[in-house]
Amino acid sequence: MGIVRTLDYKTCLVVENVETDMNKIKRLFFECKKHILDFKFDAGTSRGVLKQKETYFVIVKSNNAPFIFGIGEAGPLPKLSLDDLPDFESKLNQICKELSNLEVELSQEEIFDFVKINIPESLPSIRFAFESALLDYSNKGKRLIFDSKFVSQREAIPINGLIWMGEKDFMLEQIDRKLQEGYDCIKMKIGAIDFEQECDLLAYIRSKFDKNQITLRVDANGAFAPEEALQKLNKLMDFDLHSIEQPIRQGQILKMSDLCKKTPVPIALDEELIGIFGLKNKTQLLKQINPQYIILKPTLLGGFRETKEWIEIAQSLNISWWMTSALESNVGLNAIAQFTATFDTILPQGLGTGQLYHNNINSPLIIESGYLVYDQKAKWGI
Structure with a gap:
């Protein structure tokens, strides 16, 4: 085992943590945070003009490595995404709650299986967010989703x-x-x-x-x-x-x-x-x-x-x-x-x-x- 330097998303401090085997089965916890993105200009589309866009960050952590976290983004497009829903935020919070404390094997295929089994296809941006967050976490929270x-x-x-x-x-x-x-x-x-x-x-x-x-x-x-x-x-x-x-x-x-x-x-x-x-x-x-x-x-x-x-x-x-x-x-x-x-x-x-x-x-x-x-x-x- 070695030393991993990671960033605590709450304190913005770099911390040192004993490296753990990220590919074993983990008991994970999920939360989401809303963020309003402000356009630099009025972004015109055939479905109207966009000035802001709501997006949500899904964050995954475990008690074994509290300062390592993975992050993914769920941001449905207004008037286009299947999950452009008035209760989107509550659905996302509920999924985070339901999937927390479950054990997840952190290989790529197991992550894909976990997401497919637990999140309905009618919520595509949430599936994308959870895949991204889990892949990030499996790579020690370095924002490395796919190595290339x-x-x-x-x-x-x-x-x-x-x-x-x-x-x-x-x-x-x-x-x-x-x-x-x-x-x-x-x-x-x-x-x-x-x-x-x-x-x-x-x-x-x-x-x-x-x-x-x-x-x-x-x-x-x-x-x-x-x-x-x-x-x-x-x-x-x-x-x-x-x-x-x-x-x-x-x-x-x-x-x-x-x-x-x-x-x-x-x-x-x-x-x-x-x-x-x-x-x-x-x-x-x-x-x-x-x-x-x-x-x-x-x-x-x-x-x-x-x-x-x-x-x-x-x-x-x-x-x-x-x-x-x-x-x-x-x-x-x-x-x-x-x-x-x-x-x-x-x-x-x-x-x-x-x-x-x-x-x-x-x-x-x-x-x-x-x-x-x-x-x-x-x-x-x-």
């Missing part, structure tokens, strides 16, 4: 620069800033302002950079009516787009399938995956629609095991994918980034959300010229 060169060797993850919906001038300002910051993949949310104005913005980017210099993605968040979608996609083809996310609202399986067959712009499913569980149902959905891409948000899909299953099915069907955060704080973003780094993918990921909030949790996650980097010299905040 991303953490140990500063291996960077390419990410897209996100352009939020808003007035044309505001979107133009964001575009210029992202281009100056060195991003070579830009994702623009569309569907909030006049379609012709959005095309003008895409034309502006293409007037400066061709497709070999800047990759362009757009995200419609289901804003197109099915009867007009193909016409709009034909118009968007002029801008050499990499892909469009969720052009029509989810749940219109036959219409989306037909659109994927005819589209001149590759389609990525996003919201379409929410609420689909089980190998058979996931496989059936992807076979029926046959999209060019899928986009994966572990907070919305029910955690890492569920997300990994989507990846395995997609790869078996030659469907490409990328990972995206769901407006988590740096706690959730860190877990998703580390998970992403365990896969061999070269596509830019949607993991550039760490700079959205005034009061985010300080972390080693930094962005350098369109890449997400884990700087081990930086410290985690509280």
Whole structure:
């Protein structure tokens, strides 16, 4: 046994503790803490403007090592997540209470089994939080969720620069800033302002950079009516787009399938995956629609095991994918980034959300010229 230096989340003091075997069965205790994230700007989406976002930190400890704790984040997206519920906080507190004092074996597969057995699939962000917290705790509470060169060797993850919906001038300002910051993949949310104005913005980017210099993605968040979608996609083809996310609202399986067959712009499913569980149902959905891409948000899909299953099915069907955060704080973003780094993918990921909030949790996650980097010299905040 050796000495472990850990951070007490209540006192912010570094303490020394005798190292214990974290992989044995442990009797654990859970609690949750609410945190209101404040956006630095009015974040426009097709479902409204976000100024704040409620999120919850799930903390796991044991009496055997009281100064070591794991942390995960449960932050359902308003009007989108299955568990966007008025009594979400009470449900989370109840689960923390019910699962406390149970014995948990801290191997990865046992953690996944524990979460799947004890937390219903109708609460996907809570599943994600408990998986993250337990994996963190199993690695001695160092915010190491998945080990990879991303953490140990500063291996960077390419990410897209996100352009939020808003007035044309505001979107133009964001575009210029992202281009100056060195991003070579830009994702623009569309569907909030006049379609012709959005095309003008895409034309502006293409007037400066061709497709070999800047990759362009757009995200419609289901804003197109099915009867007009193909016409709009034909118009968007002029801008050499990499892909469009969720052009029509989810749940219109036959219409989306037909659109994927005819589209001149590759389609990525996003919201379409929410609420689909089980190998058979996931496989059936992807076979029926046959999209060019899928986009994966572990907070919305029910955690890492569920997300990994989507990846395995997609790869078996030659469907490409990328990972995206769901407006988590740096706690959730860190877990998703580390998970992403365990896969061999070269596509830019949607993991550039760490700079959205005034009061985010300080972390080693930094962005350098369109890449997400884990700087081990930086410290985690509280």
